[in-house]
Amino acid sequence: MNAATAPERAASPGFSRTVIAESRLAREKWTYTQASQICRNLEAGHVVFLPTTPIEIPAANRELLLGWKQSSSLYHKNIAYRPLEDRVTGLQKGEARQAENLRRILREYSQRSVEFLKTFLLPYAGKWKLEFASFRPIEERGRTARLHARNDLLHFDSFPTRPTNGARILRFFTNINPTQNRVWLTSQTFEAFGPLMVKRAGLPSSLDHPLLRGINSLARALHLRSRSPYDDLMLRCHNVMKEDANFQETTPKTRREFPPNSSWMLFTDCVSHAVLSGQYALEQTLLVPQAALLDPQRSPLAILESLTGRQLTV
Ligand code: SIN
Ligand code: FE
Numbered sequence: 273m274n275a276a277t278a279p280e281r282a283a284s285p286g287f288s289r290t291v292i293a294e295s296r297l298a299r300e301k302w303t304y305t306q307a308s309q310i311c312r313n314l315e316a317g318h319v320v321f322l323p324t325t326p327i328e329i330p331a332a333n334r335e336l337l338l339g340w341k342q343s344s345s346l347y348h349k350n351i352a353y354r355p356l357e358d359r360v361t362g363l364q365k366g367e368a369r370q371a372e373n374l375r376r377i378l379r380e381y382s383q384r385s386v387e388f389l390k391t392f393l394l395p396y397a398g399k400w401k402l403e404f405a406s407f408r409p410i411e412e413r414g415r416t417a418r419l420h421a422r423n424d425l426l427h428f429d430s431f432p433t434r435p436t437n438g439a440r441i442l443r444f445f446t447n448i449n450p451t452q453n454r455v456w457l458t459s460q461t462f463e464a465f466g467p468l469m470v471k472r473a474g475l476p477s478s479l480d481h482p483l484l485r486g487i488n489s490l491a492r493a494l495h496l497r498s499r500s501p502y503d504d505l506m507l508r509c510h511n512v513m514k515e516d517a518n519f520q521e522t523t524p525k526t527r528r529e530f531p532p533n534s535s536w537m538l539f540t541d542c543v544s545h546a547v548l549s550g551q552y553a554l555e556q557t558l559l560v561p562q563a564a565l566l567d568p569q570r571s572p573l574a575i576l577e578s579l580t581g582r583q584l585t586v
Contacts, residue, residue: 286464287526288543291320293392307394308566314393314442315567317461317542319528325446325535326392327384329554333377334448336370338552340409353378353405378405378554385444385556389537393442399564401439403557412454413549423547425514426459426523428466428572429540430506435499436541438573438585439559444537445530446554453529454550460523462542462572466509467579473508475580502584505576506541513544541572 291313310320351362353375360375367374382405390397412424419425420432429441447454459465513519530536530550538545539560562568562585577584 286460287524288317288319288458288461288538290528291318293320293322294324302391302394304394307392311393311395311566314537314539315440315542315565315570317463317539319458319536319538319543321530322535323531325533326388327381327446327535327554329381329446329448333380334450336373336377337407337409337448337554338450340367340370340407340552351378351407351409353382353407355379355382355402355405374407378407381405381446381554382556385446386558389444389558395566396442396558396560396564400442400558400560403434403441403559405554405556408553408555409551411549411551412547419514420511422514425520426457426525426544426546427510427513428462428506428542428544430503430510432507435503436559437500438502438571439561440539440565440571441541442537442558442560443540444535444556444558446535447530447532447550447552448554449550449552450532452550453531454553455548456528456530457525457546457548458528459525459544461544463570463575465544466542466572466575469509469512470505470576470579473505473512475505500584500586501582502573502576505580505584506572542570 291310293310314320349362351360351374353360358375358379360371360378363371363374382402385405386402415424417423429443431441445454527548562571562573565571568574573584
């Protein structure tokens with residue numbers, strides 16, 4: 273593996289750029305220093321791109337995934353694989369027949385991705401929390417969803433139902449479409465742009481109202497509430513960005529094309545991103561805790577805590 277900064281675009285400060293890495297060289301040659309350089313690039317809000325995916329996907333698995341029939345439901349979500357429970361969710365009734373095969377394929381993708389990342393992102397290895405993997409069989413162009421669920425609008429990721437309490441959202445994607453690129457837009461990083469959006473969104477009442485603050489601390493002490501002010505702020509920021517049609521139209525954007533059989537990874541909580549088109553991708557999410565970061569002061573949590581002057585985790 274040999275990391276090099278992409279010469280194709282010297283992005284302006286505050287914008288994500290592409291860092292190209294080759295995964296072909298023997299893994300044992302990959303050093304801690306090289307891995308740290310990749311981690312620092314990710315933490316700075318850059319997209320790390322592997323022109324040839326390091327994840328082996330056997331032909332039979334690929335065939336089954338590419339033969340997946342698009343659901344008739346317009347609001348059908350991506351299919352999720354929960355590695356810790358070894359369970360697939362999000363299947364429609366008619367798809368249940370294939371559930372067992374899909375579970376096996378997604379388990380393999382999840383395990384191989386984690387195995388690769390253990391070396392490639394060595395400083396984080398073993399410190400992350402394994403989150404869901406997903407299969408994205410739906411054509412993204414023209415896909416309909418309610419406003420806050422739309423992925424064709426620029427946003428920083430924040431999970432409405434799975435709070436991270438300050439941990440970072442690292443996502444590893446693979447385009448398994450044999451002919452079609454997956455096309456994204458990216459804009460400013462959280463460092464450059466998040467604080468502005470958060471100021472516009474306003475602080476959540478859980479931070480500002482003394483009574484609510486008291487109720488929340490009591491609930492946390494009793495382990496009744498796990499959602500942190502950090503998660504509330506990030507979700508508000510995510511929503512405000514998607515609601516702002518003027519921002520979506522006028523902000524400077526970079527178009528990114530991820531070709532068939534490539535992989536890419538990024539912290540989706542600090543790279544503003546939108547998917548425009550593409551069908552059939554696999555993805556694995558890892559939650560990287562604050563303590564594992566090499567430049568924790570660049571994280572959304574550190575930025576928001578300095579902005580609000582409060583502790584935002586629970
Ligand atoms: C997203 O995280 O917004 C969607 C990315 C994708 O499916 O390519
Ligand atoms: Fe996203």
